[in-house]
Amino acid sequence: MVERTLRFRDDEPVSDPAVTVDSFADQSNASAVRLEPGDDARALIPYLDRIGLVEVNFPAFTDGRGYSAARILREAGYAGELRAVGDVLVDQLSAMRRCGFDSFAPDHPFSSDDAQAALARWPEFYQAAADDRTPIWAKRHA
Amino acid sequence: MYKYDQYDQAMVDTRVAEFRDQVNRRLEGHITEDQFKPLRLQNGLYLQLHAYMLRVAVPYGTLSSAQMHMLADIADKYDRGYGHFTTRQNIQYNWIRLEDAPDILADLATVEMHAIQTSGNCIRNISSDQYAGAAADEVIDPRPYAELLRQWSSFHPEFLALPRKFKIAVIASDTDRAAMKLHDIGIRMVRNDAGEIGTQFYVGGGMGRTPMIAPLIRDFVPLDQFVTYSEACLRVYNRHGRRDNKYKARIKILVHELGAEEYKRQVEEEFAHLQGQGIEPPLAELERIKACFQDPAFEAGAPDEVDASDPDFVLWTDRNCHPHKQPGYISATISLKPVGGIPGDASADQMRLMADLAKEYSFDECRVTHAQNIVLPHVRKADLYTLWRKLDEAGLGTPNLDRIGDIIACPGLDYCSLANARSIPVAQKISERFAAQEKQDALGELKLKISGCINACGHHHAGHIGILGVDRKGVENYQLLLGGCEGEDTSLGKITGPGFDEDGIVDAVEKAADVYLREKQEGERFLDTYRRIGIDPFKEALYG
Amino acid sequence: MKILTGNNLKTGAVVWWDGQSWSIHVEDAVDVGDRADDIISAEEAARRVVGAYAIDGEKDAQGVRPAHIKDRIRALGPTVRPDLTLKPADPEAGNWVI
Numbered sequence: 001m002v003e004r005t006l007r008f009r010d011d012e013p014v015s016d017p018a019v020t021v022d023s024f025a026d027q028s029n030a031s032a033v034r035l036e037p038g039d040d041a042r043a044l045i046p047y048l049d050r051i052g053l054v055e056v057n058f059p060a061f062t063d064g065r066g067y068s069a070a071r072i073l074r075e076a077g078y079a080g081e082l083r084a085v086g087d088v089l090v091d092q093l094s095a096m097r098r099c100g101f102d103s104f105a106p107d108h109p110f111s112s113d114d115a116q117a118a119l120a121r122w123p124e125f126y127q128a129a130a131d132d133r134t135p136i137w138a139k140r141h142a
Numbered sequence: 143m144y145k146y147d148q149y150d151q152a153m154v155d156t157r158v159a160e161f162r163d164q165v166n167r168r169l170e171g172h173i174t175e176d177q178f179k180p181l182r183l184q185n186g187l188y189l190q191l192h193a194y195m196l197r198v199a200v201p202y203g204t205l206s207s208a209q210m211h212m213l214a215d216i217a218d219k220y221d222r223g224y225g226h227f228t229t230r231q232n233i234q235y236n237w238i239r240l241e242d243a244p245d246i247l248a249d250l251a252t253v254e255m256h257a258i259q260t261s262g263n264c265i266r267n268i269s270s271d272q273y274a275g276a277a278a279d280e281v282i283d284p285r286p287y288a289e290l291l292r293q294w295s296s297f298h299p300e301f302l303a304l305p306r307k308f309k310i311a312v313i314a315s316d317t318d319r320a321a322m323k324l325h326d327i328g329i330r331m332v333r334n335d336a337g338e339i340g341t342q343f344y345v346g347g348g349m350g351r352t353p354m355i356a357p358l359i360r361d362f363v364p365l366d367q368f369v370t371y372s373e374a375c376l377r378v379y380n381r382h383g384r385r386d387n388k389y390k391a392r393i394k395i396l397v398h399e400l401g402a403e404e405y406k407r408q409v410e411e412e413f414a415h416l417q418g419q420g421i422e423p424p425l426a427e428l429e430r431i432k433a434c435f436q437d438p439a440f441e442a443g444a445p446d447e448v449d450a451s452d453p454d455f456v457l458w459t460d461r462n463c464h465p466h467k468q469p470g471y472i473s474a475t476i477s478l479k480p481v482g483g484i485p486g487d488a489s490a491d492q493m494r495l496m497a498d499l500a501k502e503y504s505f506d507e508c509r510v511t512h513a514q515n516i517v518l519p520h521v522r523k524a525d526l527y528t529l530w531r532k533l534d535e536a537g538l539g540t541p542n543l544d545r546i547g548d549i550i551a552c553p554g555l556d557y558c559s560l561a562n563a564r565s566i567p568v569a570q571k572i573s574e575r576f577a578a579q580e581k582q583d584a585l586g587e588l589k590l591k592i593s594g595c596i597n598a599c600g601h602h603h604a605g606h607i608g609i610l611g612v613d614r615k616g617v618e619n620y621q622l623l624l625g626g627c628e629g630e631d632t633s634l635g636k637i638t639g640p641g642f643d644e645d646g647i648v649d650a651v652e653k654a655a656d657v658y659l660r661e662k663q664e665g666e667r668f669l670d671t672y673r674r675i676g677i678d679p680f681k682e683a684l685y686g
Numbered sequence: 687m688k689i690l691t692g693n694n695l696k697t698g699a700v701v702w703w704d705g706q707s708w709s710i711h712v713e714d715a716v717d718v719g720d721r722a723d724d725i726i727s728a729e730e731a732a733r734r735v736v737g738a739y740a741i742d743g744e745k746d747a748q749g750v751r752p753a754h755i756k757d758r759i760r761a762l763g764p765t766v767r768p769d770l771t772l773k774p775a776d777p778e779a780g781n782w783v784i
Contacts, residue, residue, distance in 0.1 A: 037385075062180065062263070064303025068381050071300055075419055091164065091181055098299035121160055124149050126293045128421050129300070136149040136293070137423035140430065169696065175736055189737050191760055193698035222770055237770075239697045484766055555756060556764040564759075566766045616754055 346397030444470025563611025692738030
């Protein structure tokens with residue numbers, strides 16, 4: 001599985017299996033959790049300091065709830081790995097990076113060349129988001 | 143008008159390159175149609191009844207002469223010499239080849255245009271008042287705020303896979319000319335008691351199969367917070383909007399199921415959180431945008447009288463012109479609804495003429511209206527007669543704004559793969575039935591809107607008279623609705639009863655019109671009479 | 687009879703399965719019996735067609751007539767623009783649709 005994961009972090013990956021949000025609160029030793037689209041990302045906020053990996057599942061690429069979940073976690077200060085898993089397409093990579101995802105485990109892996117091309121595509125962004133890119137409006141008034 | 147800087151230009155140029163790559167990958171088989179479909183939709187490219195259809199964004203309905211010329215050139219070069227202006231102020235081409243689509247987007251980018259997010263489950267083109275920046279009754283020009291939202295919503299990384307499409311309208315006067323309360327978010331610029339400009343948010347309106355009028359969610363959002371407030375509205379929707387049923391996925395259903403108060407509570411909570419996240423562009427950015435929308439160089443002391451010696455011209459002036467904030471000027475509507483014509487269609491030559499007239503008589507600017515007409519917003523009254531002569535010679539001088547002949551119609555089953563019945567032939571027959579000037583005059587303001595299916599692109603719920611095409615066992619059938627209104631006194635039409643065939647619906651409209659003519663009191667529009675006497679006298683005439 | 691229709695992937699043109707390939711003329715459509723799904727998946731995979739589907743049709747003196755008005759409009763073109771249909775010279779062509 002690991003080789004199918006595209007990762008933009010230098011630390012060691014968490015090897016624990018990701019548990020559901022429901023079981024996470026009861027397992028004080030769990031360090032990896034898996035968010036389904038209907039789960040409330042904010043339920044994890046009290047535990048962020050012991051989480052090393054959050055997997056956000058995209059059962060269908062058309063279900064965009066995981067984008068909000070990712071931003072909510074980053075806005076809350078989560079600094080661990082945030083991995084998009086499931087039906088993740090290369091054309092979504094740029095937006096997912098902007099929402100705070102820093103690793104990807106797609107059901108149908110794409111080549112790292114395609115991934116690099118997709119990420120290099122956009123030189124500028126209109127909005128502030130969960131990454132450290134400077135929005136266009138800030139550049140205009142720097 | 144807004145002018146792109148190097149950043150805006152880079153965004154549309156990048157999008158062209160990205161879409162060219164995506165089209166290539168589709169044609170070479172690297173991605174499936176299921177994967178490609180949302181990508182092409184977010185570039186406005188549908189697979190329609192006869193071919194691909196491309197919807198080009200006209201942000202808040204404003205076009206320069208050069209942009210209108212480009213729309214004409216695209217119609218000739220890549221399509222069949224015409225285009226269709228839509229109820230969301232955009233333009234659609236009906237005969238596009240997938241192979242050509244990247245080149246079309248590249249051509250559009252040369253005149254600061256695009257098809258970004260004109261379809262798909264994302265934030266669509268922002269619409270506005272067609273008289274923005276010109277109307278005598280506006281608080282402020284709403285377009286800079288719409289432009290700020292255009293930039294915020296373009297490629298917004300969190301909101302590219304919403305439960306369903308999302309439409310925003312921004313207006314700035316008490317009179318609503320953009321059907322604001324029938325949008326997912328309707329924003330009205332207002333001035334508060336302290337004299338400050340801010341924004342009212344109406345959230346959860348829409349038409350479609352479950353029409354709803356948006357409730358007021360917040361009556362004043364300060365200008366330095368309204369992007370953040372919009373983001374909060376969208377985040378609550380993205381997280382909690384229904385995804386189990388396409389027909390219940392619009393924000394109107396969420397607001398309805400939660401209740402406006404609970405939705406508002408959740409938005410306020412998210413808003414309080416997001417205010418600390420550095421989302422809001424500085425007011426300096428708004429000022430930068432506003433500088434693009436400064437008034438054109440109006441001639442001080444321009445004569446305020448219009449030559450009244452030609453009765454046909456006087457009629458057109460009375461019908462199709464709107465008061466301007468600047469003495470000596472007026473906004474003129476070019477009707478795209480000639481008797482027997484296809485509502486909203488314009489040939490490439492007509493587009494070129496309108497572009498040239500905009501350049502000569504309206505400071506290089508024209509507007510698309512949600513009623514599928516074109517406005518020249520800033521015409522010197524002294525030039526109005528000459529302008530009208532040129533329009534009239536070209537068949538663009540129909541004096542029927544907001545009259546029964548000024549019909550909104552969706553493309554219907556002649557073009558649309560979702561439609562159940564044809565809309566355009568019904569519109570043509572009605573406009574022919576009521577072609578006589580005295581008939582139109584007697585009926586006064588009467589907004590008639592036709593949709594070829596329940597998705598309501600033809601705004602039938604909001605017509606004083608609405609018509610909904612349905613499929614009855616493989617045969618086109620038309621239901622009649624009465625009492626809808628898209629204005630500030632928004633209301634939803636009621637179905638009168640069993641439907642009619644194509645000729646029957648034209649007769650039914652005439653019978654409803656006759657009830658009005660019989661019952662109307664001094665000063666009443668059709669809608670006013672309907673509201674006073676109710677649906678029963680109409681039912682009696684139709685089915686009695 | 688069961689006939690197949692769809693759009694040419696590259697051009698978007700409405701097309702009909704003629705037994706060997708795709709024709710723009712509905713008169714060329716053939717009965718595919720119960721082989722619709724196989725043909726559609728093979729042809730879509732080969733990227734010759736997009737959005738293909740099977741419909742009911744019948745053969746009469748004038749050729750093949752799709753059962754539903756939507757597909758008859760697809761076969762002819764928009765009834766409100768006879769000049770853009772496949773039969774621009776035939777003023778009665780629109781009647782076939784209805």
